Amino acid sequence: MISPIHIITIGLGGAFALGFVSKKAKALTTSLMLVAIALMGTISGSWLFELLSGGTETMVYTAGFKPPYSINLLMGLNEALLTTMINFVGLLGGIYLFGNLKKAGSHAVMVFLVFIMGLNVIVMTRDAFNLFVFMEVVSIATAGLILLTETGKSVQAGFKYMMATGIVAGIFLLGVIFAYYFSGSLNIDDLAAANITAIKGGAVAVMMILVALVLELKPFPANGWALDVYEASDPGVAALISAASATAFYYVLFKVISIGNADWYNIIAIAGMITFVGSNLFGVKQDKARRLLGYSSVGQLGLLMAILGLKPYLGDKLEFIAITILVSHYLAKAGLFWLAGIIEQENIKDWAILRRKPIFLVLFGTFVFALIGFPPFPSFYGKWELILALSSAGQYYAIAFILIGSFLEGIYLFRWLGYAIKLDYTKLPEIKIEWNKVIPVAIFGVLIYVIGAYTGTQMSGLDSLCYGPLLMIPFLYAIDSLKVPIKNTIAILGVATFAARVLPGLYETDMLRFIFTFIFLVGGILTLIAGYAYKGKREGFYPVALLMFVGLALIIRASNTLEFFYGWEIMTAGSYFLIIRGKKSMPHGLSYMLFSIAGAYALLAGFGLSFAETPSIEISSLSAITSNITIIFSLLAIGFMTKTASLGLHIWLPGAHAEAESDVSPMVSAILLKAGVFGLMILMIAMGHSPEATNIGYVLGWLGAITALVGNLAAAFQEDAKRLLAYSSISQLGYILFALAMMSHLGWMTAMVYSINHFLYKAILFLTIGAVVMRVGTHYMYKMGGLIKNMPMAFVAVMIGIIALSGVPPLSGFAGKWLFYNAVLDVQWYFQGAIVFFSGIIAFLYLFKLIYSVFLGQLKDNLRHVKDISIWFAIPIYTLILGIMIFSAKPEWVLQPLGDMVSQWYPNSALSWDGGLATGPYGYWNGTGVMITVGIMFMALLGWLLLVSRKAVKVKQFNIVYSAEAPQRPETTHVSYNMFAGYNKALGWLVAPKITEFWDTMTDWVHSVAHYGRQLYSGNGQVYVTYVVAYILAIYFTMIF
Amino acid sequence: MEYVALTVGFIVIMAGLWAIMTRKNIIRIIIGFSIFDTGLHIVMVALAYVKGRTAPILDNTVALDDAVNLIVDPVPQALVLTAIVIGLGVTALMLIFAMKLHREKKTLDIRSFKDLKW
């Protein structure tokens, strides 16, 4: 093996040797530098390989003396990994900056090379003063690189940087020299062993060293200078600072922290968490792309710092967590900065330009998701292990801080992603493609997946099947340029194959999973069939749709919480992309994502706490929890309830469902929401039997009832057909939540019946209305009307859908209502039950409004020639109608297996079957009989009417009695707008958007705090220096008190 | 003697900080940094001092055999050399920045360079 010291030889020697190369041969100079970095990378890489394959770490001594007499360097696994990372990003960064470096000449190239070399040394060195020297090397080189692209701003940023690092270096030097005085050594290991913190002066010296290192990591709020550097320097340089420097300095803190006493872990943890939360909070208000990346970088470093500070609680997981999160940050942030350089747009709203080359958008999305910690990226596993470990250690505040910080980061990153996906890009210029800039980004983009997959294989408990189906996604993306029918067929075949493999076995073994798999996959196939109606390419639809279905399938087959969470996040990501495809979906996609992230973090915290209770991540072990049930159950329930859009957490739903595409709305409404239901069921099966859970169940019951009421009332006052259905979904999910919360046999039967029914009729309604909307080109019901003449197929579908939804016998909706009554009386939830019943009647208001305003009443001028809904929509719709009909005619076919299933958890007390006659504890009901009776009666009466009015003359729409006048315009004759005005006067106050206001106020607060808070960064370098000094003092006084 | 040096060093450090934090002229701020560095160097030398001893150069007055008892600590002296050179590099670079800043806005008032903020 080549001694790692030769990294210095190559780096410095190369830099000096470059002086000989002709100043004219600029490309040669730069290429030589890249060769030098590659050689350095080869050395570190070979060490990494060696150490990973079981080699021993090596200590390099200089001058032929052992430490402390001379300087020594360590090449261990960490060092090898980090130097490899640094050299790799250095190499790619060099390629990226090729043009700039070439232009700036050989001196700049030398600076670049020395910069990378210096970072290598500060990772490896074990001598405090040597560390100081090379930190100075790096900071001067950084200042030089900032000057690489010389603008007024970059010079200012550079000067601020020099001022801040000047102070920091001075403090560090002071600390080092006193540490030497008190301990007699400059070697870090000796300093640690000397335990000089025991004396006051020594403690101050250690404080100075550590606080200087912390300051190098840009802690909040003493980091204004760093943000300026990120913003103003060349993106390629910023990428290096963010990826390489940060990595190196983080490791420095990592190795030097041992000189401090145990308190220091706390201080660094707190500093880190404040940084993580603080800078992400201030980032919320930022709209300059690179500065925002700076905020994010600083935040991520804060998280890493916090992780280091939490070392005492993380035990042997520390390195895994730190490395996964560090690597994610390293790859994603470098990639993002590079992207920023390629597209050259300052304002984040202009990042829509990415859509000119969709592959960039994919890369951007990848990096954003990797930063937030979505699977399959490494940070997902890091955060998972972090939360689990913290929970086991009882560090609840730390969990809260970390999750809040991550959430705040999610706000701006997803807003940004939303801008990129949705805003208009036609006015923006073309992207200039320079291959040397694109290749590094692409390599990092691929690498982040590879490393994520590798990390996944290192996790215990994660089945390889968890990422197998994900391979469909790149495949579908690869064929994205094909036409819709081909892709649709492939997608359907994919889902169908999966369904065919999974479903038959499940029916015997696990009814619950069978039902939900059926809803997810068969529902998926049916909604995908509607996709044939689309023309053109529909770019990007199929990968994300499949992503959602894969996520759903993973949730079902998860056997432990890790797999479950993995699937949950995959599903969230897929559904986010699906939702945001709608024309006006940008804000709704964002709010969906934010609620989803918040929910996911609640889940994560819940899973973490449950892990702390049982030390097992098996889902079945949830039932073994004996203490903390209230908090765990609540957290998990809240997490699932964000998906089921319970009251308070529902505001994302109406917009998201309403603005989504016609065949996406049923996917997200009829199918996706059931994931939350499934989660709640899993949770309650495991934990529902404890008295604490029963108490929460009581609360959930009320919540469900009120959700149902408010959802239906709000639906009745909508003018937008899809929004109406979306509110209806909220209330239906309220029913289901209510029924689940009863935690009794009948309650769960009700919930299951509602789930199945809601899937059937909401899919029908959303598909039909979506298809109608596709034809008429508006969501607003008052702009439609009288379409029954043009769209009889759609009308019949909606009619059956609303009859089923309203629960009117003889259709299947009644099964749910009947069970519901028995269940309510059984558990004695009379008032909640009455509220739910009330809301059930209110459903008539909006159902009538829906069918009347769209299909009945007056046909409008411009809709006279619209055609019936596309056959590709009709096929799934009528398939589902067939399902409703079968369920209605033979409810026992569905209900009996359901009863057997629910009996596993809640023994059957009263419900018995005699053929088609169900007898509950309170009542009885013969679904088949009612169907036949009503059918015969209906036919007889229809026959009678047809007989007596056989000669009726068919007239047209204005042939109505109109106070002796004739209507003049269909628009003025169609009663639709504000249809339930009287009702609104009486009960409208119930649906005053208090909750939306609440969340709006919260958002405003966050933005206001961010707005006023970030004025801390006044832009004056001197002020920043003051912050730095004040920060040092703050840490000092914190330490002594 | 060493106490005096240390005290003076600390005071110079604080004076440097004062200059850095209050002077508005960039050149003065850079001078402040130099003062700050100088203070550090004084402190380093003060720490190296051993009462009544001489410089760590072995010549006729300092016998090789008894050097341990005759010289002051050479390490901080070596360090201070390095620190001075580093300080020189930093100062040179800062001056470059100062020059460029002046070229940009024709002023050296640090308060005028607030284009980057928030």
Added chain:
Amino acid sequence: MDFDLKRLGFTLLGLLIVLNWGMLMSAIMRKVGARVARRYGIPWYQPWIDLVKNYALRSQITHGIMFYLGPVFRISGGVGLFLFMPMIIGSELWMNYSFQGDLVLLMYFQFFGMLGMALGAGEGGHPNSAIGISRGLSQFTVIEVPMTLAIISLAIQYDTLSLVDIVKAQQGGFQNWTVWTNPVATIAGMLALLGALSHSPFNLVKAPNEIPIGPPTEYHGAFLGVLRTNAAILHVVEAALFMNLFFGGATNWFEFILKTFLIYFWSVFVGVVFPRFRIEQSVAWFLKIPLVFGILAIILYM
């Protein structure tokens, strides 16, 4: 389910009785109204004549298929309600098809006709129909709240949702009637009945002069005949429901006629005394007084 011809026959006979009784009852009520206004009033057979005339009108128009289905839905709702309602207690055959479903079925079957009516009237395309329906639905939602609370209270009291069982539990003397054993629920239910029968003060739905008779504005001839047939049936059946719930049911047709008459009379009695509510007023009213009684009824029996 076996096809039972005898039961079918009895049911149809019952339907005939109920239909004619409904006609007669509405004539009597109008007569009562006339006498209150010091008029002679219509002849007692007027409803039959009107019905015959309506069926006998020669020309008719139709707005489309739902225009046909609406009245059919409507009358199916009425007849269905009749079918699933036990009429005479103690007679297996007069129990109709009540073995197919319980009180819940009855409550939800009311919506069947309403929904159909709404659809049919909607197809007519007349704005007044839509206005009438929106008012009707608005009012209906709140009527059902005290009603539901009363029914829940009864279900708690009798530990069943089977109407047959509830009626049977009230047999053996009038002291067993719900009206005595659970007066609060009865009050709630009877207040709800006022709305359900759409008499003044809750007749804004029809509002004959402002939005000519509301939903069925466009209906005429045989369509109107069907609707009137249904109205006759429905009024009796609704009264019968309340009779069964609160007043001990009926053991023979005489008792049936007497009790349904008195129950129906209650709403007429209120109707001739009180002026009409606006829709938001009636919504608010039902969510105040009857709701309080409903809640009280449950609290008392919880």
Added chain:
Amino acid sequence: MKNIFIIIIIAAFGVMLYPLFEDFSGNDELSELASFYAQKENVEKVNSANLVTAVVVTYRGLDTLGEVTILFLAAAIIAFSLRKHSVERDLRRNSEIFKTASKVLIPIIMMVGVYIFMNGHLSPGGGFQGGAVLASAVILMLLAFPNIPFNSKLFAYTESISGLVFVGLAAIGALIGSGYLDNAILPLGTFGELLSAGAIPVIYSFVGLKVGAELSNILNEFQSVQSDN
């Protein structure tokens, strides 16, 4: 007002420094580390009379390498960032006395500089000091003869060669000696002689050249953009 705040901060800074002062008690003995350097057998291993030089060049040679790098960096940065701006220079004429005196002094100063770094391992002084003296000669030259053609390429090559020699010697130490920067790759010679202490004088000489060249370069760059207006 703002200044009061800063006074408070600085006072607090003083408070923070106080424990250092409080726990400082001067030195009565050398620390273990320093004694090691001063012990005879160890001194003989390096064989440099100036212990500071021994520490600087050998024991902590890596620091020195970094130090050299920093100067190198500073020079490089100044070079690439100032190159772009060449302004019209408008300079005063220098006096005849100044010019003549400079002609006499420059070679002498250079001699002194060379002496200082060549004897760095024996007497106070060394590469950095010597280099600085060399550079002072250059600055004198630049001031006296502003328009003299300055061969920056020569300085650049000097700089590069010196740097390479330093790094090369260091690497040779790692390859054939007992470690990176081992000075024993050359004969250690007799204690106190000019040609002693192994590679130290060589390294220090080149450091001196390098520092001189770098500082000269820096000064030249500054001077090239200087204007008396």
Added chain:
Amino acid sequence: MSEEKNINKFENPDYAKREVTGPDGEVFIVDPIKDYFSDERPQVYLPNSIPVVEKFLNWARAESLWVLGFGTGCGSIEIPPLMTPRFDAFRFGVQSRPTPRQSNVFIISGYLAVKTLKRVIRSYEQMPNPKYVLALGSCTINGGMYFDSYNTINRLDQYMPVDVYVAGCMPRPEALLAGFNKLKELIKDGKGEKANEYAENFDWYKANQKKIIKDWNMPDYNW
């Protein structure tokens, strides 16, 4: 020329042909009169072929006279007293309905302005067959005191068939009741077939109507 201009002045722009763009971009012409109104002609409905049944039905029609409450002129003030205790028309099976669809008897009460005539025709045509017209007061029957008015019609039966004429200026409610009784007799005798007469002579009636009504713009028959 000036004639045409006049017609244009009366024409309702809402019934003019208009060009419309559909949601899919298709441009087409909408002709409201044609597209929004049925253009069926009235039909003649034969009485039931079984005389007994027809007799029974006629009896039922006669005993259930649903009146369209349409205040066409000053005479309409005489109609409300019919329902008061003093006259109590309910006794005779006379009830008022608010919509022509459900009415059988149309009381044209008093002078008929041309403008009103148009509405009267529309309402009349919207009533189901069989339907009866009761002309109340001189103005309706022969113009009365408005016989030379430029804007009222003189004879209603030029424009629609009239079953019963109740003369007077104004006739009192008693006269109206007598008119009802007369109408009943007519119906019971099977003579209440004026609706079929209207259908049979439709072209004649239409020509008369169009002659006097300048701003016709409605379909020929209002279903």
